[in-house]
Amino acid sequence: GNGSNPYAAGAFYAGKFYASEVATSVQAFTAAGDTVNAAKAAKVENISTAVWLDSVAKIPSIATTLDDAVAVQKATGVTQVVTFVVYDLPNRDCAAAASNGEFSVADDGLTKYKGYVDSVAAAFAAYPTVRIVAVVEPDSLGNLVTNSGIAKCSEAADDYKQGIAYAIQKLQFNNVALYLDAAHAGWLGWPNNLQPAATLFAQVLGMANGGTIRGFATNVANYNAFKATTPDPVTQGSSTPDEASYIAALTPLLQKLNVPANFIVDTGRNGVQNIRAAWGDWCNVVGAGFGVRPTTNTGVANVDAFMWVKPGGEGDGTSNSTAPRYDFHCGQSDALQPAPQAGTWFNAYFQMLVKNANPSL
Ligand SMILES: O=[N+]([O-])c1ccc(O[C@@H]2O[C@H](CO)[C@@H](O[C@@H]3O[C@H](CO)[C@@H](O[C@@H]4O[C@H](CO)[C@@H](O)[C@H](O)[C@H]4O)[C@H](O)[C@H]3O)[C@H](O)[C@H]2O)cc1
Numbered sequence: 621g622n623g624s625n626p627y628a629a630g631a632f633y634a635g636k637f638y639a640s641e642v643a644t645s646v647q648a649f650t651a652a653g654d655t656v657n658a659a660k661a662a663k664v665e666n667i668s669t670a671v672w673l674d675s676v677a678k679i680p681s682i683a684t685t686l687d688d689a690v691a692v693q694k695a696t697g698v699t700q701v702v703t704f705v706v707y708d709l710p711n712r713d714c715a716a717a718a719s720n721g722e723f724s725v726a727d728d729g730l731t732k733y734k735g736y737v738d739s740v741a742a743a744f745a746a747y748p749t750v751r752i753v754a755v756v757e758p759d760s761l762g763n764l765v766t767n768s769g770i771a772k773c774s775e776a777a778d779d780y781k782q783g784i785a786y787a788i789q790k791l792q793f794n795n796v797a798l799y800l801d802a803a804h805a806g807w808l809g810w811p812n813n814l815q816p817a818a819t820l821f822a823q824v825l826g827m828a829n830g831g832t833i834r835g836f837a838t839n840v841a842n843y844n845a846f847k848a849t850t851p852d853p854v855t856q857g858s859s860t861p862d863e864a865s866y867i868a869a870l871t872p873l874l875q876k877l878n879v880p881a882n883f884i885v886d887t888g889r890n891g892v893q894n895i896r897a898a899w900g901d902w903c904n905v906v907g908a909g910f911g912v913r914p915t916t917n918t919g920v921a922n923v924d925a926f927m928w929v930k931p932g933g934e935g936d937g938t939s940n941s942t943a944p945r946y947d948f949h950c951g952q953s954d955a956l957q958p959a960p961q962a963g964t965w966f967n968a969y970f971q972m973l974v975k976n977a978n979p980s981l
Pocket residue numbers: 713715716718719759766767804806807808810812813840841842857899900901902
């Protein structure tokens with residue numbers, strides 16, 4: 621349900637995701653004589669990250685993950701909170717190329733997306749004892765606010781809204797909490813974007829036939845500080861230089877529209893600031909570090925949790941300019957190269973995040 625902080629109901633499920641990749645990374649550190657970072661890397665296995673349902677083929681991972689969560693609940697007596705990301709809209713990632721998905725508007729994508737949502741709902745329904753969180757469609761509504769000038773986004777506007785409303789409507793279970801993606805401070809925090817964003821969120825919620833959400837997820841797959849001690853230079857001129865100020869600015873606009881204004885913030889890659897040439901740089905940014913560990917101790921009443929939503933070892937996009945889905949942002953000087961396809965294991969990046977973790981691992 622969406623009535624309380626789901627992360628306060630139990631423990632952040634860790635899941636030992638990428639156990640073999642992390643083990644390989646630990647071995648690589650050890651082989652290089654770097655026992656300090658080998659020990660740090662090993663700790664990441666026990667830190668909660670979200671499971672990205674970025675294709676129909678990933679649907680079976682819901683049962684695999686929740687079966688393990690049930691086992692952990694039985695072994696520890698502690699309710700596990702498992703975070704998934706619903707991420708398969710037609711014309712996905714419409715303003716970029718790196719994370720384009722399997723469905724397209726032109727090829728009956730909305731119908732196919734609804735089938736994907738039905739499968740997710742059926743999988744969730746089989747696990748009433750586990751606390752489930754679903755982050756809904758990163759970047760999508762952000763793109764409708766700022767990128768209607770891009771054909772793939774304007775063409776997808778209706779399908780994004782209908783698809784998200786359908787997902788909200790179908791994922792209504794007592795043990796499921798939904799956080800709609802609200803991009804981040806550098807994207808929707810600008811004065812020109814803030815009210816249109818709040819209005820769009822309210823419009824989509826109004827299309828969900830009574831379905832409710834717990835609130836919004838911000839900074840997913842991005843690098844912004846929650847509270848910057850000194851504003852990052854790239855935020856120059858913004859009244860929302862960090863996620864806390866973005867959330868503080870967005871909250872009253874949502875409340876005025878009777879939209880739930882609770883938040884989670886992705887701290888999976890925001891441990892280091894002043895690493896970007898421009899705020900709009902999003903791909904495999906060099907110098908990033910794992911941020912604050914998942915916790916409900918956020919210090920802000922309407923921020924439910926900090927959570928590692930984007931798994932640190934998963935890349936943002938290929939740097940191979942001749943490969944499918946190549947996006948020029950991933951070939952920039954502040955993007956780590958060579959990089960694999962979005963969503964696949966990026967070991968060099970993972971090792972960098974380990975070394976730069978703040979607080980340190
Ligand atoms: O001085 N001013 O007053 C003023 C006013 C307005 C200004 O314009 C704003 O400038 C912002 C940049 O500062 C832009 O924000 C960027 O928008 C991109 C999409 O277009 C996002 O890219 C996505 O990032 C995701 C991960 O976060 C990826 O998963 C995804 O694949 C990828 O596509 C960047 O994060 C995000 O930082 C705004 O649109 C733009 O409106 C600027 C100045």
